[in-house]
Amino acid sequence: MQNILVLGGATGLLGQAIVEKIISKKNWQVKTLGRTDGNIFDPQFLEKFIIREKPDIIFNTVAWTQVDDAEEHYAEALKVNADFPEAIAKIIKKSDCHLIHFSTDFVFDGHSNRSYVEDDKPNPESVYGTTKLAGEKILLNLIPEQVTICRTAWLFGPHRKNFIATICQVARKSGKLKVVADQIGSPTYTKDLAEYSIQLAAEKKTGIWHTVNSDQASWYDLASFAIKAANIECEITPITSADWPQKAKRPPFSVLNTAKLADFLGQKVRPWQEAVELYAKEKSL
Numbered sequence: 001m002q003n004i005l006v007l008g009g010a011t012g013l014l015g016q017a018i019v020e021k022i023i024s025k026k027n028w029q030v031k032t033l034g035r036t037d038g039n040i041f042d043p044q045f046l047e048k049f050i051i052r053e054k055p056d057i058i059f060n061t062v063a064w065t066q067v068d069d070a071e072e073h074y075a076e077a078l079k080v081n082a083d084f085p086e087a088i089a090k091i092i093k094k095s096d097c098h099l100i101h102f103s104t105d106f107v108f109d110g111h112s113n114r115s116y117v118e119d120d121k122p123n124p125e126s127v128y129g130t131t132k133l134a135g136e137k138i139l140l141n142l143i144p145e146q147v148t149i150c151r152t153a154w155l156f157g158p159h160r161k162n163f164i165a166t167i168c169q170v171a172r173k174s175g176k177l178k179v180v181a182d183q184i185g186s187p188t189y190t191k192d193l194a195e196y197s198i199q200l201a202a203e204k205k206t207g208i209w210h211t212v213n214s215d216q217a218s219w220y221d222l223a224s225f226a227i228k229a230a231n232i233e234c235e236i237t238p239i240t241s242a243d244w245p246q247k248a249k250r251p252p253f254s255v256l257n258t259a260k261l262a263d264f265l266g267q268k269v270r271p272w273q274e275a276v277e278l279y280a281k282e283k284s285l
Ligand SMILES: NC(=O)c1ccc[n+]([C@@H]2O[C@H](COP(=O)([O-])OP(=O)(O)OC[C@H]3O[C@@H](n4cnc5c(N)ncnc54)[C@H](OP(=O)(O)O)[C@@H]3O)[C@@H](O)[C@H]2O)c1
Pocket: 007, 008, 009, 010, 011, 012, 013, 014, 015, 034, 035, 040, 060, 061, 062, 063, 064, 065, 080, 102, 103, 104, 105, 132, 152, 153, 154, 155, 156, 160
């Protein structure tokens, strides 16, 4: 029996998808830990819990994910995105427990002319990206043989508000949309990411992995495709990032290369278009 602990598994967009997948797996049992269980940032509380539950694998989906808010809350974002993983690492360092930790395409500046591979040099240009990169570095330094870093991007899925659900809601209501077309990334279905990360966990793979759906899209491409998949009539206009100012700087091109992941899975990684169609069907968008 594999004992699994999913931090953030009761409420997070990704955390809930991971828990759902693990429940359906034979010989894996899962517990969650989050805000309502106590102060997870108190190292003594966290250590007591981990020692009591003796997880074989921990999935850490807890993160400060509000990219724009992070610009004005550096210390708080650092606490969640770097100090917290550090506390986990210190607790499990002398055990056999393996950690699956999630990071982001925002560790890159987005000025590449090809998709990013795992070894490419990060250069975050936002507080969110900076604090997530700090978390990565701490883990790779403290527990290199016990950690898998899954870098992911542009998540959508059934469990919580996300770009596609919001776009479809607005499209239905107003019949008109303007969406940014000059930021290109890797849209990713939480159910696929849950599956990939569980497979990496089962083999206790170490190091950095780009775990996203394959192919690339702009937010405009993604919105247009999702609206079609959901059968919504809507006029959609491409705009530039300059037309839609946001506090945090976004990478203009942060597509993550999936060759390493495909090699591990032994099959092609599902393209985001297929994943959006599945999501639209399952969620009845
Ligand atoms: N969403 C994306 O598009 C995206 C893109 C790239 C990378 N990622 C990475 O993927 C991972 C999962 O992201 P997600 O979208 O699933 O995140 P999410 O839905 O925002 O969930 C984050 C989790 O962290 C918990 N959390 C945050 N602050 C907390 C605090 N102060 N105290 C206790 N719990 C706290 C949340 O609990 P509550 O529900 O109680 O707030 C929630 O369970 C993260 O590492 C993120 O950086 C996400």
